[in-house]
Amino acid sequence: MFNTRHLQLTEQGKLRHFLSIEGLDRSLLTEILDTAESFAGMSEQQVKKYPLLRGKTIVNLFFENSTRTRTTFDLAATRLSADVLNINIATSATAKGESLLDTIRNLEAMQVDMFIVRHALSGAAHFIAQHVSSGISVINAGDGQHAHPTQAMLDMFTIRRIKKQFAGLRVAIIGDILHSRVARSQIHALNTLGVEEVRVIAPKTLLPAHAESLRVTVSHDIQQGLQDIDVIIMLRLQKERMSGALLPSEREYFKCFGLSEEKLQIAKPDAIVMHPGPINRGVEIASSVADGPQSVILQQVNYGIAVRMAVMSMAMPIREDRHD
Amino acid sequence: MFNTRHLQLTEQGKLRHFLSIEGLDRSLLTEILDTAESFAGMSEQQVKKYPLLRGKTIVNLFFENSTRTRTTFDLAATRLSADVLNINIATSATAKGESLLDTIRNLEAMQVDMFIVRHALSGAAHFIAQHVSSGISVINAGDGQHAHPTQAMLDMFTIRRIKKQFAGLRVAIIGDILHSRVARSQIHALNTLGVEEVRVIAPKTLLPAHAESLRVTVSHDIQQGLQDIDVIIMLRLQKERMSGALLPSEREYFKCFGLSEEKLQIAKPDAIVMHPGPINRGVEIASSVADGPQSVILQQVNYGIAVRMAVMSMAMPIREDRHD
Amino acid sequence: MFNTRHLQLTEQGKLRHFLSIEGLDRSLLTEILDTAESFAGMSEQQVKKYPLLRGKTIVNLFFENSTRTRTTFDLAATRLSADVLNINIATSATAKGESLLDTIRNLEAMQVDMFIVRHALSGAAHFIAQHVSSGISVINAGDGQHAHPTQAMLDMFTIRRIKKQFAGLRVAIIGDILHSRVARSQIHALNTLGVEEVRVIAPKTLLPAHAESLRVTVSHDIQQGLQDIDVIIMLRLQKERMSGALLPSEREYFKCFGLSEEKLQIAKPDAIVMHPGPINRGVEIASSVADGPQSVILQQVNYGIAVRMAVMSMAMPIREDRHD
Numbered sequence: 001m002f003n004t005r006h007l008q009l010t011e012q013g014k015l016r017h018f019l020s021i022e023g024l025d026r027s028l029l030t031e032i033l034d035t036a037e038s039f040a041g042m043s044e045q046q047v048k049k050y051p052l053l054r055g056k057t058i059v060n061l062f063f064e065n066s067t068r069t070r071t072t073f074d075l076a077a078t079r080l081s082a083d084v085l086n087i088n089i090a091t092s093a094t095a096k097g098e099s100l101l102d103t104i105r106n107l108e109a110m111q112v113d114m115f116i117v118r119h120a121l122s123g124a125a126h127f128i129a130q131h132v133s134s135g136i137s138v139i140n141a142g143d144g145q146h147a148h149p150t151q152a153m154l155d156m157f158t159i160r161r162i163k164k165q166f167a168g169l170r171v172a173i174i175g176d177i178l179h180s181r182v183a184r185s186q187i188h189a190l191n192t193l194g195v196e197e198v199r200v201i202a203p204k205t206l207l208p209a210h211a212e213s214l215r216v217t218v219s220h221d222i223q224q225g226l227q228d229i230d231v232i233i234m235l236r237l238q239k240e241r242m243s244g245a246l247l248p249s250e251r252e253y254f255k256c257f258g259l260s261e262e263k264l265q266i267a268k269p270d271a272i273v274m275h276p277g278p279i280n281r282g283v284e285i286a287s288s289v290a291d292g293p294q295s296v297i298l299q300q301v302n303y304g305i306a307v308r309m310a311v312m313s314m315a316m317p318i319r320e321d322r323h324d
Numbered sequence: 325m326f327n328t329r330h331l332q333l334t335e336q337g338k339l340r341h342f343l344s345i346e347g348l349d350r351s352l353l354t355e356i357l358d359t360a361e362s363f364a365g366m367s368e369q370q371v372k373k374y375p376l377l378r379g380k381t382i383v384n385l386f387f388e389n390s391t392r393t394r395t396t397f398d399l400a401a402t403r404l405s406a407d408v409l410n411i412n413i414a415t416s417a418t419a420k421g422e423s424l425l426d427t428i429r430n431l432e433a434m435q436v437d438m439f440i441v442r443h444a445l446s447g448a449a450h451f452i453a454q455h456v457s458s459g460i461s462v463i464n465a466g467d468g469q470h471a472h473p474t475q476a477m478l479d480m481f482t483i484r485r486i487k488k489q490f491a492g493l494r495v496a497i498i499g500d501i502l503h504s505r506v507a508r509s510q511i512h513a514l515n516t517l518g519v520e521e522v523r524v525i526a527p528k529t530l531l532p533a534h535a536e537s538l539r540v541t542v543s544h545d546i547q548q549g550l551q552d553i554d555v556i557i558m559l560r561l562q563k564e565r566m567s568g569a570l571l572p573s574e575r576e577y578f579k580c581f582g583l584s585e586e587k588l589q590i591a592k593p594d595a596i597v598m599h600p601g602p603i604n605r606g607v608e609i610a611s612s613v614a615d616g617p618q619s620v621i622l623q624q625v626n627y628g629i630a631v632r633m634a635v636m637s638m639a640m641p642i643r644e645d646r647h648d
Numbered sequence: 649m650f651n652t653r654h655l656q657l658t659e660q661g662k663l664r665h666f667l668s669i670e671g672l673d674r675s676l677l678t679e680i681l682d683t684a685e686s687f688a689g690m691s692e693q694q695v696k697k698y699p700l701l702r703g704k705t706i707v708n709l710f711f712e713n714s715t716r717t718r719t720t721f722d723l724a725a726t727r728l729s730a731d732v733l734n735i736n737i738a739t740s741a742t743a744k745g746e747s748l749l750d751t752i753r754n755l756e757a758m759q760v761d762m763f764i765v766r767h768a769l770s771g772a773a774h775f776i777a778q779h780v781s782s783g784i785s786v787i788n789a790g791d792g793q794h795a796h797p798t799q800a801m802l803d804m805f806t807i808r809r810i811k812k813q814f815a816g817l818r819v820a821i822i823g824d825i826l827h828s829r830v831a832r833s834q835i836h837a838l839n840t841l842g843v844e845e846v847r848v849i850a851p852k853t854l855l856p857a858h859a860e861s862l863r864v865t866v867s868h869d870i871q872q873g874l875q876d877i878d879v880i881i882m883l884r885l886q887k888e889r890m891s892g893a894l895l896p897s898e899r900e901y902f903k904c905f906g907l908s909e910e911k912l913q914i915a916k917p918d919a920i921v922m923h924p925g926p927i928n929r930g931v932e933i934a935s936s937v938a939d940g941p942q943s944v945i946l947q948q949v950n951y952g953i954a955v956r957m958a959v960m961s962m963a964m965p966i967r968e969d970r971h972d
Contacts, residue, residue, distance in 0.1 A: 046642070047379030048435060055695030057723065068430065071409060075381065075434055078407045083726045085719060102926060106716065109949035110723055111696060277430065278422040301433035318694070370966070371703030372759060392754065395733060399705065399758055402731045602750060625757035 007129055015314045017129040017138040020147040021188035029156065029192055035310035036157050040303060042079070052313050053082035057112040061128075062141070063089045063119040068277065069141050069151075072301075073116045076308035085112065101131060108133055113316060115139070122146035122181075137315040145179050151276055152185035154307040156193060158300050159231055162272055166193040170228050172267075173216075174201040174257060175235030175284055178208050182276050183235055191215045201225035203257065205247070222257055226266040234259055234275045237284045250283050260286045264294065272296045331453055339638045341453040341462045344471040345512035353480065353516055359634035360481050364627060366403070376637050377406035381436040385452075386465070387413045387443040392601065393465050393475075396625075397440045400632035409436065425455060432457055437640060439463070446470035446505075461639040469503050475600055476509035478631040480517060482624050483555055486596055490517040494552050496591075497540075498525040498581060499559030499608055502532050506600050507559055515539045525549035527581065529571070546581055550590040558583055558599045561608045574607050583609045588618065596620045655777055663962045665777040665786045668795040669836035677804065677840055683958035684805050688951060690727070700961050701730035705760040709776075710789070711737045711767040716925065717789050717799075720949075721764045724956035733760065749779060756781055761964060763787070770794035770829075785963040793827050799924055800833035802955040804841060806948050807879055810920055814841040818876050820915075821864075822849040822905060823883030823932055826856050830924050831883055839863045849873035851905065853895070870905055874914040882907055882923045885932045898931050907933045912942065920944045 005023030010016045015028065042048050058077045060070055070086070077084045087107070107115070114137045117125040122144030129138040142148040156166075163169060171190055177183045177200050190198045198216045200207065211218050219225030226232070237253065247253055254260075259273065273285075273295045281287045290297060329347030334340045339352065366372050382401045384394055394410070401408045411431075422430075431439070438461045441449040446468030453462040466472040480490075487493055495514055501507045501524045514522045522540045524531065535542050543549030550556070561577065571577055578584075583597065597609075597619045605611045614621060653671030658664045663676065690696050706725040708718055718734070725732045735755070755763070762785045765773040770792030777786040790796040804814075811817055819838055825831045825848050838846045846864045848855065859866050867873030874880070885901065895901055902908075907921065921933075921943045929935045938945060 042435070045379075048381065049379035055693075055697040055727075057696065057726075067411065071411070071431075072434060074409065075407075078381075079379075083723075085722065087715065087719070099929075105946055106925065106949050107719075109946040110720060110953055111690070111950065278426065281423075298429055298433040301430050302435065305434055366759070369703070372705070373703040391735065395735070395755075396758060398733065399731075402705075403703075601754065605747075622753055622757040625754050626759065629758055 007126065015311070016317070017125075017140075018149055018311050018315050019125050019129055019138065019140045021149050021152055021185050021192065022147075024192070026192050026194065029153070029189060032153055032307070032310050032314065033157050033160055035314060036153075036303070036306040039306040039309045040157075040161075042306065048079050049081060050079060050309075051081050053077065053080040053113075053316060056082045056114070056316060057110075058082045058084050058114045058116065058312070059107055059112050060084060060086045060116045061089065061107075061118070062087070063117075063124070064142070066118055066142070069118065070116075072304045073139075073141060073308055073312075076305050076312060079305070080309055080313060082113075082312075100128075104128060104131060108136060112136065114312065116141050118142050120144055135317050137317055139311060139315060142181055145181050145184075147185045148181045148276075149185050149189075150304070150308055150311055151182050152189040153311065154300055154304040155186055155233065155274060155276070156189050157303045157307050158274060158296055159272075161299075161303070162296060163230060166190070166195045169195040169230045170197045170199065171195050171231040171233065172199045172201055172225055172229045173233045173235065174222065174225070174259065176206040176237060177202045177211065177235070178206045179238065180235050183233075184214075186233060187214050187216055199225055199229070201257070203247070222259075222263055223266060226263060229267040229271055232259065232264070232267055232271055232273050234273065234279075234285050236276060236278065237280055239280070239283075250280075254283055254286075258282075258284050258286065259289050261288055261292070264289055264292075270294075274300060277301065331450065339635070340641070341449075341464075342473055342635050342639050343449050343453055343462065343464045345473050345476055345509045345516065346471075348516070350516050350518065353477070353513060356477055356631070356634050356638065357481050357484055359638060360477075360627070360630040363630040363633045364481075364485075366630065372403050373405060374403060374633075375405050377401065377404040377437075377640060380406045380438070380640060381434075382406045382408050382438045382440065382636070383431055383436045384408060384410045384440050385413065385431075385442070386411070387441075387448070388466070390442055390466070393442060396628045397463075397465060397632055397636075400629050400636060403629070404633055404637060406437075406636075424452075428452060428455060432460060436460065438636065440465050442466050444468055459641050461641055463635060463639060466505055469505050469508075471509045472505040472600075473509050473513075474628070474632055474635055475506050476513045477635065478624055478628040479510055479557065479598060479600070480513050481627045481631050482598060482620055483596075485623075485627070486620060487554060490514070490519045493519040493554045494521045494523065495519050495555040495557065496523045496525055496549055496553045497557045497559065498546065498549070498583065500530040500561060501526045501535065501559070502530045503562065504559050507557075508538075510557060511538050511540055523549055523553070525581070527571070546583075546587055547590060550587060553591040553595055556583065556588070556591060556595055556597050558597065558603075558609050560600060560602065561604055563604070563607075574604075578607055578610075582607065583613050585610060585612055585616070588613055588616075594618075598624060601625065655774065663959070664965070665773075665788075666797055666959050666963050667773050667777055667786065667788045669797050669800055669833045669840065670795075672840070674840050674842065677801070677837060680801055680955070680958050680962065681805050681808055683962060684801075684951070684954040687954040687957045688805075688809075690954065696727050697729060698727060698957075699729045701725065701728040701761075701964060704730045704762065704964060705758075706730045706732050706762045706764065706960070707755055707760045708732060708734045708764050709737065709755075709766070710735070711765075711772070712790070714766055714790070717766065718764075720952045721787075721789060721956055721960075724953050724960060727953070728957055728961060730761075730960075748776075752776060752779060756784060760784065762960065764789050766790050768792055783965050785965055787959060787963060790829055793829050793832075795833045796829040796924075797833050797837075798952070798956055798959055799830050800837045801959070802948055802952040803834055803881065803922060803924070804837050805951045805955050806922065806944055807920075809947075809951070810944060811878060814838070814843045817843040817878045818845045818847065819843055819879040819881065820847045820849055820873055820877045821881045821883065822870065822873070822907065824854040824885060825850045825859065825883070826854045827886065828883050831881075832862075834881060835862050835864055847873055847877070849905070851895070870907075870911055871914060874911060877915040877919055880907065880912070880915060880919055880921050882921065882927075882933050884924060884926065885928055887928070887931075898928075902931055902934075906931065907937050909934060909936055909940070912937055912940075918942075922948060925949065 118141040125140035201219045442465040449464035766789040773788035
């Protein structure tokens with residue numbers, strides 16, 4: 001969709017922007033996971049603070065409201081000792097008729113170091129990355145229906161922490177694949193990291209037209225689809241889809257594609273259950289499963305901080321003309 | 325109303341959550357006041373900063389808007405070097421249909437250390453305290469008509485600073501006792517700390533049905549009630565009560581229960597005048613009294629920072645598995 | 649308009665509040681520029697952080713929304729290691745009927761050290777400066793149509809950085825002089841710093857009645873007015889003026905007073921183009937000029953941080969009763 005390899009990496013192959021999983025290879029994804037590992041022990045520490053990004057300014061540029069994602073980026077930046085600037089775009093200068101590019105240029109002139117971009121339009125983070133000056137990095141915090149790469153990486157981190165390796169794993173992604181930037185990024189990450197199989201399970205109306213081209217197997221039946229599965233990733237059902245012709249009622253959806261305790265037993269006995277949150281209890285997942293022993297949903301949230309710290313510290317540009 | 329002793333203290337009798345004055349004994353309240361004393365000299369310092377909570381994350385979880393209270397907690401946390409996360413609940417994930425408990429669980433997973441909770445429902449802070457994991461503390465910043473314990477403690481601190489001791493003091497609380505979480509917490513604190521008398525002065529419509537059970541004396545006449553009083557605590561009149569049958573006009577209220585210079589002379593000559601703010605000038609208190617020599621209203625605000633620093637530093641959990 | 653010399657300076661002639669350029673002499677303005685120079689190298693540093701204001705609390709008291717100005721003050725304070733409190737006045741206690749002065753008194757009692765004030769009424773910052781206690785400074789971040797002194801000083805800084813000195817310079821200010829607090833502060837600063845000529849270029853409807861009393865020359869013809877000019881300062885056109893009788897259409901305005909490449913050639917070949925932002929492309933300035941080689945608009949934004957750091961560090965009161 002967007003050619004990003006040369007945009008995301010420096011000439012030396014280091015991370016420069018983090019826009020999508022596409023265009024990144026296994027060694028770079030593994031480097032992110034390994035770096036996150038060094039931050040993940042933080043939770044047991046009294047002082048959750050690293051001086052790595054002291055004196056850096058990170059701008060949360062959220063064109064779309066998302067308390068949860070903004071909060072995790074905010075905490076990650078703060079725990080790296082960076083200064084965080086939250087820009088609410090709806091009430092900012094763009095409302096005075098200033099263009100997006102003028103807003104970016106002005107923030108650049110204030111010597112900020114990194115933009116965390118959330119936008120309802122696919123490609124927004126790429127557009128900004130193409131236009132920022134050389135001293136600034138861009139992290140995609142979710143753009144339209146395109147990508148949500150830090151979410152995908154925290155999912156990979158969770159899987160690796162529990163399953164130890166990707167080889168041999170069969171992973172099911174269940175729900176609205178068609179509209180999900182999370183699913184798109186997960187599929188790329190899982191394939192790049194070398195799982196045995198990515199299986200998408202969804203009604204036909206919620207699958208992209210050429211799903212197979214994404215290197216996945218497809219199932220329209222959750223009972224069949226869950227067989228031999230090691231990792232189950234549930235997607236959040238956007239309730240606004242319900243009003244259209246795409247979906248039957250919530251109750252009907254839960255019956256067909258919701259994860260109940262009964263259906264969970266079809267998967268491998270040590271299968272783990274994941275969800276990017278916030279969950280719709282009783283719609284895509286039963287409460288007893290979300291809170292049950294196989295659920296790792298809250299670990300995902302926990303690891304999200306460490307993974308974002310990893311991506312931020314890896315992508316932070318080092319100025320060559322340093323004087324301090 | 326809520327049984328909280330075992331919830332608020334650790335097995336060793338140390339502060340774990342700070343939810344209400346009820347259930348805490350004199351030695352613990354005195355420890356809070358003594359700890360606050362060590363922070364109160366801060367105002368004369370060039371650098372108002374203590375490293376005590378460095379690397380800790382404190383979440384302001386305000387379900388009800390209150391710039392003043394949020395600001396004092398924010399400043400107290402910042403001056404203890406903690407990182408502060410302000411969560412505006414109205415626009416957060418709960419708006420996407422996530423339950424309060426799911427919001428709490430998610431914030432917990434981000435390794436936050438303390439929740440400052442303000443809520444329009446009585447018992448909200450207790451509910452959260454009952455459900456958080458062992459590494460997290462909850463401070464009640466005001467819940468419904470139930471309790472506002474940090475406000476009560478800053479009032480106690482102000483009284484002790486000026487009057488030196490509680491023994492022998494006669495304290496009048498004047499105004500809408502019935503609906504006031506502040507009054508409820510003040511009455512418990514004053515009695516626990518051993519004042520001679522707590523006298524509530526209010527029209528019958530603004531007193532609870534069994535006021536005497538609170539260990540107070542009751543007066544419906546401010547002229548009589550102010551005799552021999554050392555400390556006068558005015559309550560803010562919620563103007564929305566005016567529209568109902570509970571109260572006559574503002575002018576009539578001021579005439580009967582407002583504190584004028586004339587009425588102030590009935591109390592002891594060295595009586596002090598307190599008010600939790602924001603004040604309604606000319607409704608419950610005359611401007612000349614609020615700004616007069618016996619008023620300690622702005623000292624209350626000042627001491628509010630020190631008292632909140634004390635409560636935060638005392639309740640902050642120490643993780644036993646520390647590695648740093 | 650407001651007599652401010654004695655209000656802005658201490659008895660020793662040091663900066664106490666920064667409210668307007670009027671009342672300050674050349675040596676003080678030069679001290680601000682020299683201090684800003686010491687911060688301006690910051691952009692090349694890895695760690696953009698000075699410990700000068702550590703432990704100080706700076707309050708952004710914005711009664712009028714301005715993301716850009718608030719952001720630069722926020723960054724300037726943060727890079728001086730101060731703690732920043734953003735108070736959204738619209739939703740604060742003033743909404744509960746508390747007066748402005750009570751709000752100020754309460755913030756004072758919380759031991760804040762500095763107010764950055766933005767207000768739609770001329771004189772608001774002066775009013776607050778007249779009423780704060782001795783330990784607190786006030787910086788005017790724009791009041792009504794009166795003054796915007798930090799904007800003027802960052803403009804002066806930009807001019808001095810590029811033109812090296814003020815003597816001999818001819819500066820044109822073009823646009824809505826009548827309603828512009830920026831223009832008013834610029835004119836005072838340019839004259840105090842000793843430029844050869846300040847020329848204002850505007851239609852008669854957008855000039856004050858007695859413009860000449862401001863020590864400027866006046867032109868109503870941009871073609872004539874741009875001759876021999878070293879520095880061109882464009883003003884933002886407030887689009888709401890368009891609806892009244894003051895101005896013709898945007899297209900007509902651009903034709904008469906907008907800065908095109910063609911008109912720019914009338915000025916000296918090394919003339920620089922300035923604008924306080926946000927710019928209205930194609931209204932007061934052509935895009936090709938705003939983005940062209942003579943434009944220094946983004947440098948102005950950049951220097952704005954250093955100038956605000958200078959003003960904040962100079963005006964921060966030193967408490968004499970220090971104990972640390």
